[in-house]
Amino acid sequence: MSPVPGHGLAKGLAVTLRTMTRRSVTHQYPDAAPQLPPRSRGVIGLFEENCTVCMLCARECPDWCIYIDSHKETVPPAAPGGRERSRNVLDRFAIDFSLCMYCGICIEVCPFDALFWSPEFEYAETDIRELTHERDKLREWMWTVPTPPALDPGAEEPKEIAAARKTAEKLAAAQETAAQEGTAQETEPREGDA
Amino acid sequence: MSGTLDVVLRLVAVLVAFLVLPLVVGQTEHKVMAHMQGRLGPMYAGGFHGWAQLVADGVKFAQKEDVVPAGADRRVFQLAPAVSLLPYLLVLIAIPVGPNGLVGQAIDAGLFFVLAVMGVGVLGSIMAGWASANKFSLLGGLRTAAQLMAYELPMLLAAGSVAMAAGTISLPGIVQAFHWWWIPWQLIGGLVFFTAGLAELQRPPFDMPVADSEIIFGAYTEYTGLRFALFLLAEYAGIVVLCALTTVLFLGGWHGPLSGSFGWLWTLVKTALLAFVVIWLRVTYPRLREDQLQKLAWTVLIPLGLAQIALTGIVKVVIS
Amino acid sequence: MTLAAAHPGFMSPSGVEIAFALVGIATLGAALITVTTRQLVHAALWLVVALGGLAIEYLLLTAEFIAWVQVLIYVGSVVVLLLFGLMLTKAPIGRSPDADSGNGWVALTVAVAAAATLVWVVVDAFRSTWIDLGGAAQGSTKVTGAVLFRHWVLPFEALSVLLLAALVGAIVLSRRGAPARRAASAALGALSGRGASSGPGAMSERAAGSERAAVSKRKTGES
Ligand code: SF4
Ligand code: SF4
Numbered sequence: 106m107s108p109v110p111g112h113g114l115a116k117g118l119a120v121t122l123r124t125m126t127r128r129s130v131t132h133q134y135p136d137a138a139p140q141l142p143p144r145s146r147g148v149i150g151l152f153e154e155n156c157t158v159c160m161l162c163a164r165e166c167p168d169w170c171i172y173i174d175s176h177k178e179t180v181p182p183a184a185p186g187g188r189e190r191s192r193n194v195l196d197r198f199a200i201d202f203s204l205c206m207y208c209g210i211c212i213e214v215c216p217f218d219a220l221f222w223s224p225e226f227e228y229a230e231t232d233i234r235e236l237t238h239e240r241d242k243l244r245e246w247m248w249t250v251p252t253p254p255a256l257d258p259g260a261e262e263p264k265e266i267a268a269a270r271k272t273a274e275k276l277a278a279a280q281e282t283a284a285q286e287g288t289a290q291e292t293e294p295r296e297g298d299a
Numbered sequence: 300m301s302g303t304l305d306v307v308l309r310l311v312a313v314l315v316a317f318l319v320l321p322l323v324v325g326q327t328e329h330k331v332m333a334h335m336q337g338r339l340g341p342m343y344a345g346g347f348h349g350w351a352q353l354v355a356d357g358v359k360f361a362q363k364e365d366v367v368p369a370g371a372d373r374r375v376f377q378l379a380p381a382v383s384l385l386p387y388l389l390v391l392i393a394i395p396v397g398p399n400g401l402v403g404q405a406i407d408a409g410l411f412f413v414l415a416v417m418g419v420g421v422l423g424s425i426m427a428g429w430a431s432a433n434k435f436s437l438l439g440g441l442r443t444a445a446q447l448m449a450y451e452l453p454m455l456l457a458a459g460s461v462a463m464a465a466g467t468i469s470l471p472g473i474v475q476a477f478h479w480w481w482i483p484w485q486l487i488g489g490l491v492f493f494t495a496g497l498a499e500l501q502r503p504p505f506d507m508p509v510a511d512s513e514i515i516f517g518a519y520t521e522y523t524g525l526r527f528a529l530f531l532l533a534e535y536a537g538i539v540v541l542c543a544l545t546t547v548l549f550l551g552g553w554h555g556p557l558s559g560s561f562g563w564l565w566t567l568v569k570t571a572l573l574a575f576v577v578i579w580l581r582v583t584y585p586r587l588r589e590d591q592l593q594k595l596a597w598t599v600l601i602p603l604g605l606a607q608i609a610l611t612g613i614v615k616v617v618i619s
Numbered sequence: 620m621t622l623a624a625a626h627p628g629f630m631s632p633s634g635v636e637i638a639f640a641l642v643g644i645a646t647l648g649a650a651l652i653t654v655t656t657r658q659l660v661h662a663a664l665w666l667v668v669a670l671g672g673l674a675i676e677y678l679l680l681t682a683e684f685i686a687w688v689q690v691l692i693y694v695g696s697v698v699v700l701l702l703f704g705l706m707l708t709k710a711p712i713g714r715s716p717d718a719d720s721g722n723g724w725v726a727l728t729v730a731v732a733a734a735a736t737l738v739w740v741v742v743d744a745f746r747s748t749w750i751d752l753g754g755a756a757q758g759s760t761k762v763t764g765a766v767l768f769r770h771w772v773l774p775f776e777a778l779s780v781l782l783l784a785a786l787v788g789a790i791v792l793s794r795r796g797a798p799a800r801r802a803a804s805a806a807l808g809a810l811s812g813r814g815a816s817s818g819p820g821a822m823s824e825r826a827a828g829s830e831r832a833a834v835s836k837r838k839t840g841e842s
Pocket of ligand 1 (some may be wrong): 165166167168169170171200204205206207208209210211212
């Protein structure tokens with residue numbers, strides 16, 4: 106219990122009064138663009154050139170809202186006498202955003218980096234059927250995908266960069282040893298270190 | 300002839316005040332409440348910070364269908380909003396705004412008139428609660444009636460104390476008799492009066508009769524459209540009346556620097572400040588239970604009111 | 620009535636007198652509906668009209684103070700309590716078939732007799748006395764107060780003793796439910812500050828037994 110009766114009541118009044126003098130936290134959305142955090146899940150963009158129509162995304166999607174049609178095409182051999190190759194050509198790629206639950210599985214699962222999250226979120230429609238967006242629309246959204254934010258300072262290196270760096274280091278080390286072997290033979294070769 | 304014209308002018312002025320001031324209070328409540336909760340409140344209607352929000356609301360209410368439930372007692376149901384609104388209009392007539400007869404109509408027994416007529420407003424809620432044929436409405440009506448037993452007595456005691464102090468029960472007379480040291484003298488009475496008044500208006504923290512999270516909207520659950528708007532208007536008119544009355548009785552009405560020419564302004568400013576407090580309390584405190592209000596009224600407010608009367612009597616005897 | 624005809628304004632009634640008569644008729648009508656209607660809550664609401672009409676009559680007689688007290692106590696409080704009580708019962712919307720006690724004729728006889736007595740007493744007492752309401756207001760607050768506390772102070776105090784008795788009675792009744800406290804003298808307990816707090820409790824306790832009481836008890840509180 107507080108020493109003075111009504112102490113708590115006065116405290117409550119002070120809290121509300123103080124809040125009133127502070128800036129409010131309201132975002133005036135349609136007038137001011139919202140400040141979305143990086144990796145916001147607004148809509149899914151498709152980078153067609155990367156898509157090989159492997160159908161992984163469509164199969165993994167929990168609610169089956171990705172529709173893909175394709176046909177096979179035979180490509181004439183690149184060099185004369187070579188073998189003919191067949192290739193999948195995308196006919197339709199659509200996502201029904203009235204079903205999509207923004208789980209992001211399709212994007213995670215795509216082995217060829219063809220799907221991306223875009224922060225674009227203003228695509229409401231008055232008819233639910235119009236929420237199925239075709240590849241041209243998905244492609245337009247591709248251009249709104251922001252560059253991923255920089256990693257945290259102490260973060261682990263991205264895998265591809267780590268791999269590339271290792272290769273480069275190996276190469277440099279090999280070259281160095283080769284150069285050393287060429288100039289001075291007296292020292293013991295120490296390949297084992299590389 | 301000029302006498303009639305004078306009366307008509309006064310009544311028109313009161314009517315205008317009755318229609319405008321509650322809206323002002325309502326809009327203030329929108330904004331103050333929003334900012335106290337870290338929001339902005341209405342921003343669009345009217346262009347500048349949503350000043351016309353309540354006008355827009357009024358237009359909306361006017362367009363809505365006026366539904367009377369099939370099982371309701373039609374006549375009583377339709378009459379109820381008027382019964383709860385009109386008393387406040389009548390009360391406003393008797394409240395003095397400035398010196399030299401700046402009042403709708405000076406009434407000899409003004410204090411009793413005001414308290415009596417305000418008490419009638421409760422009937423509207425009870426009628427609405429009973430006639431709606433809805434159990435939530437009925438509960439709201441019951442709570443309204445039960446609440447009356449809590450606030451009526453302390454309110455009268457506090458008002459009686461001022462009447463004793465002033466030696467008159469005419470409202471302009473009371474303000475006339477006011478001296479600055481009345482404020483500390485009648486402080487307890489003022490607090491009791493204001494608290495009891497909040498309970499009468501069913502404003503948070505005493506909004507059990509309309510408790511929207513428990514009984515939907517109490518007695519007004521079944522109302523739609525304009526009739527519903529009338530109930531809302533009655534609530535805000537009630538705030539205006541209560542604040543103006545507290546100002547007149549306990550804060551010296553038009554007294555203040557330059558009260559000769561700006562007396563009416565002082566009354567309005569004091570009323571507005573009190574209205575702000577009403578909103579402030581709403582934002583700050585959670586709703587009490589009906590029995591908690593009864594306990595508060597019977598164990599705190601009434602003894603305080605009686606103590607105030609005793610104090611008033613003693614001081615009155617000493618100084619005379 | 621014929622005796623009163625001698626006074627100055629009876630043949631050419633003034634506006635106030637006409638209003639008085641009209642309001643009187645309306646009040647009488649409302650009172651009649653109050654006792655004859657089969658709809659319980661409507662009866663209470665018509666009672667409001669009748670009491671309000673009475674208040675207006677007081678006003679027309681320049682007894683302002685009495686008029687407002689009438690509104691304050693009867694319309695504002697007593698009728699609200701009445702309605703509260705009605706709501707606790709199963710007052711239906713529409714007619715209550717059992718709202719007639721069957722004593723209609725007896726009630727009518729008593730009412731007529733009482734009315735006749737009152738009218739006769741008043742007429743006999745004043746006969747053709749002409750009370751001028753235009754002068755100093757006889758019913759104003761000041762005069763009422765002075766008369767009440769000078770000439771009628773003894774009945775006034777007697778009345779307050781009656782009220783006190785009623786209050787103590789209510790408290791005793793309301794405390795009967797608490798057996799632990801029954802040992803203590805109820806009257807003593809009533810007079811020591813606790814009495815006030817059990818006021819509302821009394822109400823909710825008496826309400827018990829009716830069907831909705833369970834609900835109301837939760838609302839109005841059993842502290
Ligand atoms: S985000 Fe999830 S639900 Fe939406 S399309 Fe991709 S896998 Fe399907
Ligand atoms: S998983 Fe990627 S590559 Fe495969 S079909 Fe889907 S988008 Fe195209």
